[in-house]
Amino acid sequence: MKYSHTIFRKYFALAFISARSNFAYFAEVLSRQLFLAVILYILLRLWQQTYSHCGLQQMAGLSLPQMLWYLTATEAIILSSSPISTIMDEEIRSGSLAMQLIRPTPYPLYRLALYLGERALRLLANFFIGSIICFVLVREIPVSVVGILALAMALPLAIILDFLGNFLVGLAAFWLENTSGILFIYSRLTMVLGGMLIPLDLLPAPYSNLAKSLPFASMVYGPARQFVHPCNFELLQFIVLQISWIFVFSIIVWQVYSLALKRVASNGG
Amino acid sequence: MFFAKILNYIRLAIAYVRLNWLSHIEYRNAFYIEAAGMFLNNVIWLVFWVYFFKAFPTVPTWTSSDVITLWAISAAGWGIAFVIFGNCRFLANIISTGQLDAWMLYPRHLLSHLILGKMKPSAFGDMVFGFAMYLFFVRPDFPHLALFCILTVSVAILFTGFSIVAGSLSFFLGNAESLALHLEFAMICFCTYPAPIFEGRIRWLLYTVLPALFVSYYPIEALRNLSIEQALYAFAGSLAFASIAVYVFYFGLKRYESGNLTVMRG
Numbered sequence: 001m002k003y004s005h006t007i008f009r010k011y012f013a014l015a016f017i018s019a020r021s022n023f024a025y026f027a028e029v030l031s032r033q034l035f036l037a038v039i040l041y042i043l044l045r046l047w048q049q050t051y052s053h054c055g056l057q058q059m060a061g062l063s064l065p066q067m068l069w070y071l072t073a074t075e076a077i078i079l080s081s082s083p084i085s086t087i088m089d090e091e092i093r094s095g096s097l098a099m100q101l102i103r104p105t106p107y108p109l110y111r112l113a114l115y116l117g118e119r120a121l122r123l124l125a126n127f128f129i130g131s132i133i134c135f136v137l138v139r140e141i142p143v144s145v146v147g148i149l150a151l152a153m154a155l156p157l158a159i160i161l162d163f164l165g166n167f168l169v170g171l172a173a174f175w176l177e178n179t180s181g182i183l184f185i186y187s188r189l190t191m192v193l194g195g196m197l198i199p200l201d202l203l204p205a206p207y208s209n210l211a212k213s214l215p216f217a218s219m220v221y222g223p224a225r226q227f228v229h230p231c232n233f234e235l236l237q238f239i240v241l242q243i244s245w246i247f248v249f250s251i252i253v254w255q256v257y258s259l260a261l262k263r264v265a266s267n268g269g
Numbered sequence: 270m271f272f273a274k275i276l277n278y279i280r281l282a283i284a285y286v287r288l289n290w291l292s293h294i295e296y297r298n299a300f301y302i303e304a305a306g307m308f309l310n311n312v313i314w315l316v317f318w319v320y321f322f323k324a325f326p327t328v329p330t331w332t333s334s335d336v337i338t339l340w341a342i343s344a345a346g347w348g349i350a351f352v353i354f355g356n357c358r359f360l361a362n363i364i365s366t367g368q369l370d371a372w373m374l375y376p377r378h379l380l381s382h383l384i385l386g387k388m389k390p391s392a393f394g395d396m397v398f399g400f401a402m403y404l405f406f407v408r409p410d411f412p413h414l415a416l417f418c419i420l421t422v423s424v425a426i427l428f429t430g431f432s433i434v435a436g437s438l439s440f441f442l443g444n445a446e447s448l449a450l451h452l453e454f455a456m457i458c459f460c461t462y463p464a465p466i467f468e469g470r471i472r473w474l475l476y477t478v479l480p481a482l483f484v485s486y487y488p489i490e491a492l493r494n495l496s497i498e499q500a501l502y503a504f505a506g507s508l509a510f511a512s513i514a515v516y517v518f519y520f521g522l523k524r525y526e527s528g529n530l531t532v533m534r535g
Contacts, residue, residue, distance in 0.1 A: 028447040035451040038479075042458055045466045050327045178299030180391070181306020188313045198321065 014110065015117030022118050029122070033129040036079055040130065043071045043197070044137050060201035065140040066228045067199075072134040073151065073224035074196040076126035081162065081187070082118045084111060088170025089179045097264065108167060108257060115163045123155070143228060150226035150235050157242040162190070162219045164249035171253070174260040194220030215245040281377070282385055286353055289388035300390045307394030314461075315340050315402065328463045335463070335489060337406045342417065342488050343460045345399025346424025351392035354384040354429045358453075360436025365444040370527050380518050384429065412495060420488040420500060423507045427483050430511035431456050433518055440521025452479075460484040480510050 023029070051057075051064050062070060088111070091097040100107050135141060169186050172179045191197070193216040200211045200221050211217055222238035293300045318340070319333050351358060363369055363383070372383045403409065403417055435452040438445035459467075459481030467475060467482075475482045483506035491499035 025447070027442075027444070031448040031451040034448070035454050038455040039458060041471075042462055042466075045468075045471075046327060046462065049466050050325045053326050053329060176298065176302060177296050178302050181302035181304070181309075184303075184306040184310040184391070185313070188310045192313055192317045197317070202324070 010105065011109065011113040014105075014113035015120070018114040018117030019121040022121050029125050032079055032122070033125065036075055036126060036130055037133050039075055039079075040068070040072060040133050040137065043075075044068055047071070060199045061229060062199065063142065065138040066142045068134050068138050069141075069143055070199060070224050070228045071197070072130040073127075073227045074194070074220050076123060076130045077155075077158065077220050077223065078191060078194070078196050080119050080122035080126050081166075081190075082115055082122070084115050084163070085166045085170035085179055085183050085186075088167070089173040092170075092173040093177075101261075101264065108253065111167065112160070112163055115166075116159065119159050119163075123159075144230065147227045147230045150230040151223050154223035154226050154235065154238055154242070157239065157246060158219045158223050161215055161242060161246050161249060164246065164253050165190070165215065165219075167253055168249070168256060171256050171260050174263050190216050190219060193217065195224070196220055199225065213241070215249070218242040218245050278381060281382070282353060285385040286388065289355070293388060293390055300393075303390040304394035304397070307391040308398045311340065311344055311395065311398040311402075318461075322463075328465045330465065331463050334407050335493065337402055338417075338492055339463065339485055339489055340461060341399045341403035341407070342420060342424055342492075343399070343457070343484055344395040345403070345417075345421040346484065347428050347457065348392045348394070348396025348399055349421055349425035350428040350432070351389040352396055353388075353425075354432075355389040355392060356386035357384045357429055357432035357436060358389060359387060360384075360433060361439040361444070361446040361449040364436065364439035364521075364525065365446065367527060369522075369525060379522070380433070380515060384433070413492060416492060416495065416500060420491060420503060423500070423504045424484050424488060426504075426511050427480060427507040428456075430507065430514035431480065433514035434510075437514070437518045437521045440518075440524050455479060456481060464489070476506070480506060483507055483510070 047064060047067050051059065051067075057063060059067065088097075091100060097107075100110065103110060105113075131141075165186060169179055169182050172182055176182070193200075193211050193214055195211070195217060200208050200217055202208075203211055212221065218238060218241050222242065226235050226238065315337065318336055322328065322331060322336050323333060356363070360383075363372075369379075369383075372379060372386075375382055399421065404414075407413075409417060432449075432453060435449035436445075438448060438452075442448065456479050459475060459479050462485065464475075464482055464486035472482065483503050487499050487503035487506065490496065491503060
């Protein structure tokens with residue numbers, strides 16, 4: 001019991017340090033909010049025109065204000081992403097990974113703790129500023145307390161799943177000279193198949209169901225949808241799906257990481 | 270005299286592009302992976318937006334061909350800009366870390382020389398994507414293709430100018446690396462959405478601070494109507510913004526303090 005408590009404290013301390021060191025770069029946090037404001041404005045204009053030209057009050061069960069709050073949530077999630085695979089790429093190629101491997105913490109868990117700390121801070125900032133911007137744009141808050149609670153339940157698992165995806169991309173640096181190409185594709189798939197710009201319900205039926213069952217939907221669409229349109233049954237379904245994908249990704253990460261470690265050659269220094 | 274200077278600069282640019290290309294091709298797998306990644310990344314976006322504008326008549330006057338043209342011209346212009354002037358994207362970092370000192374020692378005009386210093390491999394993916402999509406999906410006749418090629422130069426000038434302005438903010442704000450990056454993201458975002466969705470006062474912003482309409486409006490209208498007049502507006506806007514960028518850079522340069530940093534350029 002005491003041992004597990006110590007371990008938990010260690011990872012919590014790592015996450016806290018990561019959040020604090022990111023908070024030091026306040027200008028960076030602010031400039032991201034500027035970009036968030038631009039994106040939300042563009043999406044507002046786009047969806048205003050879409051609702052107006054389609055002559056509909058609701059699309060995918062969402063009114064225009066609900067759609068904007070949905071998009072605020074998806075953008076806040078996507079823009080909070082941390083460039084962990086880029087850092088890993090650098091560590092692996094430069095050889096500084098050897099320094100990380102001798103720490104008294106398994107490297108994946110060490111990275112996870114740092115990732116969670118950084119991402120938590122960015123998420124809080126994005127949701128706070130994003131909500132203000134969204135309120136200024138639509139003058140309505142069509143979000144219930146139940147929706148906020150559903151978001152709070154779905155987000156941690158979504159972040160862990162995204163971490164595993166990013167970690168896999170970073171591990172590719174053991175075999176490739178550069179992982180940025182894979183990262184481009186991974187992040188784009190997360191945006192498009194995660195429903196960042198359009199709720200997945202608006203895709204044609206077979207593609208919609210397929211997209212909802214993919215891990216990308218569990219990272220972005222699920223939490224955002226529950227935020228604006230909470231439903232107990234759907235939330236349960238999403239959480240089960242998230243846990244299943246986390247299980248699958250964890251096994252893949254473990255296998256690839258074990259293979260990758262065999263390629264590490266340390267020569268002192 | 271003026272043309273001799275231009276020719277001289279073109280020769281310098283060609284030499285730098287060749288040098289940068291050779292240095293990237295030394296790690297050819299990394300180069301190809303990054304360029305191909307960007308190409309596929311753009312394909313994913315394009316497929317999504319073509320579907321979106323087909324499924325939802327957000328801008329009734331726009332066809333799939335217009336959406337492809339918008340993405341093609343933005344990507345090709347961006348690609349040309351940063352294949353040749355890739356160092357623009359590092360300008361904020363160069364200024365804030367005091368690396369300008371090394372560039373000031375050359376017997377060349379500072380800005381025009383500095384921006385040639387690097388090439389972005391992902392920009393190759395953008396450039397190839399832009400021309401490939403336009404050729405294969407829009408299937409233009411010769412006049413449209415010629416105008417498209419000319420307009421990509423206008424778009425490239427605009428992106429280069431914008432990147433210089435964003436990077437030059439480091440002269441005034443200290444380290445503006447992140448701000449410059451997000452401003453560039455914001456610019457590219459406005460450029461890749463159909464111009465008709467932006468109305469009212471925001472259009473003034475898109476003519477001035479984030480001059481995206483010189484990518485998403487005039488070039489598209491020029492290609493739709495094969496209009497030389499609209500193409501000239503696009504060029505006028507790009508050249509005006511590029512001139513402002515040069516002014517902002519040299520105005521900011523007066524505030525630059527040497528970092529006494531020793532830099533070796535291979």
